[in-house]
Amino acid sequence: MPIEHSGELRRRNVDTTPEVQVTDEGKKVDQLLDSHGAYEFGGPWGVTAMMTGFPMLMYYLWICLWFYDGQLVYPTSVDGIKPFLLQMWAHVRDDASPNLYAWKVYSGLIVYQLFLAWVMPGYMQEGLPVPSLGYKTLMYNCNALYSIYATMITAAVLHHYHIFRLTEIIDNYGHIMSVAMIYGFAVSFGTYFWTVARGEQMRMSGNFFYDVFMGAALNPRIGPIDLKMWAEVRIPWVIVFFLAVSGACKQYEQYGAVTPNMAFMVLATWFYLNACCKGEECIPQTWDMFHEKWGFMVIFWNFAGVPFTYVYSVVYMASHEPEKYRFTTPTYIGLYMTLITAYYVWDTSMSQKSRFKMQTQGNFKVRWTFPQLPWGTIKNPDFIQTAHGNRLLTSGWWRYSRKPNYVADWIQSFTWGLVVGTASPIPYFYSVFFITVLVHRTSRDFERCAIKYGKDWERYCEIVKYKFVPGIY
Template sequence: MAANGDGLRQRNVNGNGTSPKFTPTEEGRKRDEMLDKHTEYEFGGPWGVVAIMTGFPILMYYLWICLVFYDGQLVHPNSVDDIKPFLLRMWGHICVDASPNVYAWKVYTGLIVYQLALAWIMPGYMQEGLPVPSLGYKTLMYKCNAVWCVYTTMITATVLHWTGIFRMTEIIDNFGHLMTVAMIYGFGVAFGMYFLTVATGNQIRMSGNFIYDVFMGACLNPRIGSVDLKMWLEVRIPWVIVFFMSVSGACKQYEQFGYVTPNMAFMCLATWLYLNACAKGEECIPQTWDMYHEKWGFLVIFWNFAGVPFSYIYSVVYMGSHDPTKYRFSTPTYVLLFGTLLTAYYIWDTSMSQKSRFKMQTQGITTYRKTFPQLPWGTLKNPTYIQTAHGNRLLTDGWWRYSRKPNYVADWVMSLTWGLVIGTATPIPYFYSVFFITVLVHRCSRDFERCALKYGKDWERYCSVVKYKFIPGIY
């Protein structure tokens, strides 16, 4: 193995041109064993997770009410005497306009059942995941058929809309009702999976505190047959809803005004790009920390059932209920907006591809699934990396030579454009980008702390080579 002057190493290859299978060193196994135990609380411990589990649903309701019933303005009690009437008004909107009615149950449950059925029966690309320390470094196989499932869903929705069986405009018109049902699913599945996992004795990395363990999760890789529930939920539910919510908004605009605004078209493009990227790059997901380390608890379950689809899409909800003159831009502004989105998407897509395929290379995988679009520079040939004493390799090439999290930077810029598409009409659609940067910073602190424990001095060496956490030259 050749090493250059700054401690970076080129990829070892066997005679057939493939990388050897990853095998952790003895030191690596000891560090993995340490990391695979609960040692300290995150998210503020039990009280912190209770605050998140109660506070976030309340915040979702509040922002939705302000957006739809108060012209997008952040309302509040005008005096101490107004607190009770204000709360009663808020509660009245929830009870009437966000009740978990039969329609919402049928639509949301129908989506879940349909997506599970498609995931079960559709053909798929079988992808080997990374070795899982919790399973004695066993690798799991993942059936990647999201592309087939997503586009089958789109065709189905088109047929239902044009035949009048299910009009797309009904989705955004029933936003509040669907959001409540999604929250119920989030809470129900999170608590249900906790009790089921404990009852079957499959829990891992437990703290012993009930509510905290529900929040973080008890199981690692729950499956129904060939369907990995954690990966299924990450792709099939939230981003499908986000995309169809945008399409619903576009259909409603067309019915009301006879045209679709560039702003709504922007959101249809932005949400399609994200959904399609998750589907066409699904085989990269098994290589992520979410799959081989993060447990399946409230943190992930509620967020994918309700958080993402009903708090990231506020710009569409606003446009679906307000006159387009409130957020009309000049042509150069639209060009800049679309250009920023596509540039950020390119960096996000290719950086994710580079990292995931580098991990595949360490497993000896050198042929990759071809789905649309395959962008230039998505795969690195003979990339530089740092070989760690653990046995893992830290990529220092491609976009990853400039920043430790280039994908996060690009992802956040895309989230910002989802608010910029509204301009200054209302601050609420910017919630996504503000909340997202908070999540990313917290996620990075967790990730970097874990990497420091896992790799020790090798992590310090890596940080000396890739100096910036996010934006090159700035931070």
């Protein structure tokens, strides 16, 4: 079906102007994009190195934080390599063993979050048409907000009555991290074998390790629960938040007060967790749900990578005297204002893009969850109607940058390191790793868009000139 005025910049009320359906030409392109092409991440050898190397890196950085004053340690001679490795192993064996207590804590979280996701009331949100499923749309039960606050209330009650003290989370960090890693590997391989056994695999390369890393299943479900969306919010960000709360509780028990630095991390992690929950209906509109398969890359990262590498600042502050990272009042004000500003841009840019997609589908409804920020929805936005059938947003934050959400998200991650100043370089791991991921992800996304939209993408890039920071890059 031909599209008139393809590539033309338009301004319309998208609520009353339905999106043009994917054209025959667009379907051919989607079919190409929905098949395995070139290897990514260095191919089989690269992904195998990441699957083995990243857990070791997580152990190393935690050991440096907890036992070596937050400084990077290494052997100073060839003869010192073996003793150094034996010392590292001793810390893992003695202080990060997957003991029964850690299994109870982590497994309890998994079971409780699955239970809440199954029974809590929610908002049913339709996802985008999925080419892999013949452009079928899936429904998602968005009940994370009720589930997360039920979790917070439960944790507060357990802590108050000394049934489960929140300080035990940070005190057992190494043990729980090991269990989380085991879960990450087990769920990744288990999902792969289950999907292949059922004949539901898609976009396979034929290389076992690469396919385990990238995944075989697109939208695995248990009853009403979409596991990919459930794991993206209910596991990593819950743990991240409660690690910050655990650190704050530990400081309060030790010093009778919580430092502004630790309070900053409680606020920052709550921002992120609450945003994911209050805007959960936006998640089905994202690349993660629409295209990314549920493999080791996503599963391990959600079960272990995010919660146990993003809050190294909390681990440092919970194990060191406050004098090591105390700031002046103006510095605290600047730090908090930077976080709040970055959060506002991130929240509203994500909202603008996702709600635009929902508007074009005709299924957008405002959920009055807290906080609803100004400029979260664009009325009568500018957009490019593509020959593919989709629309490319060129209004709001998306007029100034092709990835404004990434810029704001990275600034937030950088403040999570700044909160300890120069006391330790390890809390900056999150922002360094994150910008590498974002740049790589952007290159994958733009390459895919160039194939998908052709000349319409070139027109879009002429209008939105900058990838990240307006006027700079």
